[in-house]
Amino acid sequence: MATKLSDNEVAKQLERAPDWSEISGEIQRTFQFDDFKQSMAFVNRVADYAERAQHHPDMMIRYDKVTLTVSTHDAGGITAQDFELADYCDSIAEAG
Amino acid sequence: MATKLSDNEVAKQLERAPDWSEISGEIQRTFQFDDFKQSMAFVNRVADYAERAQHHPDMMIRYDKVTLTVSTHDAGGITAQDFELADYCDSIAEAG
Numbered sequence: 001m002a003t004k005l006s007d008n009e010v011a012k013q014l015e016r017a018p019d020w021s022e023i024s025g026e027i028q029r030t031f032q033f034d035d036f037k038q039s040m041a042f043v044n045r046v047a048d049y050a051e052r053a054q055h056h057p058d059m060m061i062r063y064d065k066v067t068l069t070v071s072t073h074d075a076g077g078i079t080a081q082d083f084e085l086a087d088y089c090d091s092i093a094e095a096g
Numbered sequence: 097m098a099t100k101l102s103d104n105e106v107a108k109q110l111e112r113a114p115d116w117s118e119i120s121g122e123i124q125r126t127f128q129f130d131d132f133k134q135s136m137a138f139v140n141r142v143a144d145y146a147e148r149a150q151h152h153p154d155m156m157i158r159y160d161k162v163t164l165t166v167s168t169h170d171a172g173g174i175t176a177q178d179f180e181l182a183d184y185c186d187s188i189a190e191a192g
Contacts, residue, residue, distance in 0.1 A: 036143070036146065036147065036152050037147065040140070040143045043139070043157075044136070044140070047132070047136045050132065051132065051133065056132050056159050058156070058157065058158050059156070059157040060154070060155070060156045060157075061139075061154065061155040061156075061157075062154050063152050
């Protein structure tokens with residue numbers, strides 16, 4: 001089972017993933033796209049990953065912006081698994 | 097162009113579409129599904145409609161729950177078009 005990261009560990013991970021922020025015990029990033037279609041394409045790729053990993057971020061779609069909020073409920077906080085999801089989302093957003 | 101509905105008109109529409117609430121000049125409903133897959137299927141159908149109508153709700157996905165928030169930015173409030181979108185979403189959620 002995933003183990004909750006310490007504040008120090010979270011801070012280190014956020015240095016490595018600087019587009020993400022810690023907010024109320026979760027990590028969050030807003031991705032900017034060109035239009036709604038691109039937002040939806042991104043959300044569907046994240047959803048495929050989420051189902052494979054059985055780890056589901058909250059996803060807010062506002063036309064050309066998608067905000068992901070991630071934590072691990074079972075662990076009561078932020079885990080390495082959350083940063084794996086963050087890294088994956090960063091990589092597909094950059095690949096376009 | 098879409099015309100903003102009066103408070104009275106919004107109230108009448110909400111009587112007809114009772115699962116929706118007015119919140120800060122927008123209408124909102126949270127749909128409950130069985131799982132994440134069903135949430136994503138719903139969101140994709142709403143997205144197809146949104147692109148056809150060129151009218152895009154904000155969509156929040158939390159595993160088996162999807163919250164839609166709808167208003168018409170150009171009209172500065174809630175319009176008949178918003179309730180058309182609401183009706184469509186109600187109908188596909190019921191159809192499953």
